[in-house]
Amino acid sequence: MCETCGCGHPHDSSPAHDAAHAHGHEHSHDHAHDHAPPVRTLNVNQPALALNQRFADQNRGWFRAKALTVFNLLSSPGSGKTTLLERTLCDLPGSAAIVGDLQTENDARRLRASGAQAIQITTGATCHLDAHMVAHVLDKLDTSGLRFLFIENVGNLVCPASYDLGETRRVVLLSVTEGEDKPLKYPVIFRTADLVLVAKCDLAEAVGFDRAQALANIRQAAPKAQMLEISSKTGAGLQNWYAWLRD
Amino acid sequence: MHELSLMTNLLDAAVNAADGAPICALRVRVGPLSGVVVEALRFAFEALTPGTPAANARLDIEETLPAFHCPHCNMDFSPPALHYECPACGAVDGELRGGDELELIAIEVPDHV
Ligand SMILES: Nc1nc2c(ncn2[C@@H]2O[C@H](COP(=O)(O)OP(=O)(O)OP(=O)(O)O)[C@@H](O)[C@H]2O)c(=O)[nH]1
Ligand SMILES: [Mg+2]
Numbered sequence: 598m599c600e601t602c603g604c605g606h607p608h609d610s611s612p613a614h615d616a617a618h619a620h621g622h623e624h625s626h627d628h629a630h631d632h633a634p635p636v637r638t639l640n641v642n643q644p645a646l647a648l649n650q651r652f653a654d655q656n657r658g659w660f661r662a663k664a665l666t667v668f669n670l671l672s673s674p675g676s677g678k679t680t681l682l683e684r685t686l687c688d689l690p691g692s693a694a695i696v697g698d699l700q701t702e703n704d705a706r707r708l709r710a711s712g713a714q715a716i717q718i719t720t721g722a723t724c725h726l727d728a729h730m731v732a733h734v735l736d737k738l739d740t741s742g743l744r745f746l747f748i749e750n751v752g753n754l755v756c757p758a759s760y761d762l763g764e765t766r767r768v769v770l771l772s773v774t775e776g777e778d779k780p781l782k783y784p785v786i787f788r789t790a791d792l793v794l795v796a797k798c799d800l801a802e803a804v805g806f807d808r809a810q811a812l813a814n815i816r817q818a819a820p821k822a823q824m825l826e827i828s829s830k831t832g833a834g835l836q837n838w839y840a841w842l843r844d
Numbered sequence: 845m846h847e848l849s850l851m852t853n854l855l856d857a858a859v860n861a862a863d864g865a866p867i868c869a870l871r872v873r874v875g876p877l878s879g880v881v882v883e884a885l886r887f888a889f890e891a892l893t894p895g896t897p898a899a900n901a902r903l904d905i906e907e908t909l910p911a912f913h914c915p916h917c918n919m920d921f922s923p924p925a926l927h928y929e930c931p932a933c934g935a936v937d938g939e940l941r942g943g944d945e946l947e948l949i950a951i952e953v954p955d956h957v
């Protein structure tokens with residue numbers, strides 16, 4: 598008697614038994630019973646992002662060959678990435694930007710007003726930039742005199758975290774209007790940050806921003822990251838940002 | 845919902861490895877720092893497999909723990925969520941050695957193929 602399901606057959610997975618068993622007897626019990634055929638395990642050991650990693654490494658090599666320092670800017674929608682870059686591209690000679698957006702060319706158009714190069718990647722339905730999309734537009738960049746390349750990612754605190762673009766450093770923005778708890782709610786992206794920018798500080802008072810709590814939460818979620826407080830509107834803290842970029 | 849594109853990658857890798865055989869099971873390892881939601885991964889699997897060699901496959905998910913190494917104490921530790929400090933010396937510059945993975949470990953195919 599089969600001890601597993603009581604079907605009256607010894608469970609023997611040898612091929613001989615399997616052949617003998619293929620005789621179509623009726624099972625009297627009613628649970629699904631499919632004498633699982635013998636299987637073979639094939640080791641694969643392939644990361645889901647293996648291909649992205651290859652392109653990221655290739656991008657990194659390209660950036661190094663061109664002596665570019667590359668920053669991947671991440672935040673939720675509307676935290677102030679483009680506004681910060683509008684000022685940064687003006688103030689920091691030798692800067693250019695690549696901008697990811699789901700639908701529009703707006704951000705690149707805004708950035709070009711600074712006179713700097715800005716290349717738009719429209720991702721369509723994709724909620725993040727990947728290294729392959731970035732690789733595709735690199736040949737559009739005029740790299741003569743270029744030192745800093747900023748990549749504005751799609752506004753999203755989840756998906757872009759997983760995609761290495763080949764950047765030198767990662768910057769995560771948290772604007773004071775988003776709430777102090779965001780670092781704890783999105784720990785994965787904050788943990789990967791080299792720098793956390795607390796943005797729109799000019800609005801802190803108006804929205805009752807609990808600065809001490811926010812800084813403590815950032816510390817906890819991103820203990821290795823540096824932290825700076827800025828306002829792209831008033832310019833407060835931007836000198837520290839530029840110093841960090843040049844470092 | 846980047847789980848959909850990540851699952852697409854895992855299924856491509858599985859179909860490649862199966863080399864024409866139907867796939868009975870996929871064994872996938874997911875770390876808590878991968879940024880992937882296991883439920884969303886399962887949903888993507890259900891949505892993507894019909895009509896593929898993995899149509900009847902089982903998805904076995906193995907969830908790992910974060911693994912850090914403290915360079916000062918030369919010690920490995922697995923901190924609870926959002927506490928990355930070394931339990932011995934409190935340093936926060938531990939090196940991440942695991943827990944951010946999302947990978948296809950193995951597949952099962954019928955033995956007679
Ligand atoms: N008061 C104030 N407003 C700001 C500041 N920075 C940005 N804003 C405003 O915030 C809004 C969103 O800014 P953007 O720079 O477009 O934000 P973003 O992160 O690029 O947005 P997406 O690309 O859509 O994710 C705009 O109305 C900006 O004028 C700031 O420092 N202070
Ligand atoms: Mg923008």
Ligand SMILES: [Zn+2]
Binds near residue numbers: 918919930931933
């Ligand atoms: Zn230690």
